[in-house]
Amino acid sequence: MPGEEDGVRLTDTRSGRLTQVPRGPGGLLRVCVHPAPAGRRDLLGELRAMLVADVLFRIAELEDLQVVTGYVERPLPEERARALSGAAGLLGVHPPAVRTPDAALIAPFGGPVDVHVLAPAAEPPAAEHGLPVGVGATEAPGGLDALTGGGADPLALRLALLARPYARPADLTGRTLDDARATLARWRARVAAWADAPSRPLHADTVRRLGAAYDDDLDTPAVLDALRRLEDEPDVPDGTRFETFVYADRVLALELPRDIGRT
Secondary structure: OOOOOOOOEEEOOOOOOEEEOOOOHHHOEEEEEEOOOOOOOOHHHHHHHHHHHHHHHHHHHHOOOOEEEEEEOOOOOHHHHHHHHHHHHHOOOOOOOEEEOOOOOOHHHOOOOOEEEEOOOOOOOOOOOOEEEEOOOEEOOOHHHHHHOOOOOHHHHHHHHHOOOOOOOEEOOHHHHHHHHHHHHHHHHHHHHHOOOOOOOOOHHHHHHHHHHHHEOOOHHHHHHHHHHHHHOOOOOHHHHHHHHHHHHHHHOOOHHHHOOOO
8 A cells, every 4th residue: 555565554443453454365455334233323424434445445546456345234214325325425435346234244245354444333343354443423513414415515524524533533513614615625726726837746755644644544634734734835846736636636535636627
């Protein structure tokens, strides 16, 4: 993966220790999202768990690794299931290749699951194989519908969640989302302006920082801090800023180049 040779390490929810992400033969990575038990549904928490799996998917893609993502299905009213699936799509989350009632089933994944991403209140799987990773609870005024409806930019929610360590609780206030929208608007405008500059190589120090942050327990807040530092760092060609921001967006998936050619 993009940082050190040892690759990504995540916090094992059982031991609390950083643990190397296992890989199957040939570098294949199998990731499964586990929802909360029936009666303890937290759709925002489940959406956040799906986002964590998506970030893992995108990091692996940077090294041209094959990834199989899955979702353990639990009974859910059809309307709410559609809402969750729709919200995941709006946030740019890759749809799961596997839907299964039991992550211990090997056949749907083509082998044992390597990483189990646990929504809040989800229990670690009984399977011996695989690294269980817990996601923190998420709260927001109005819940899932208010954050993804009404014409709001859903990628502001993605950015707000990426700005917080995945294992810690996230309280998404109106100000939090306003700040995320402002950051998105500023970065998209700057990327569009930088696109007119001559192409330059990636900013090597920033790329190193991104890789090290991903390897260190998916430290997406540190990734965003590295981009903020690059944004205004003196003596960096705009072409380098452009290429580096676009490279970072391969994992962040914030549609940073979206405004190119619109003005």
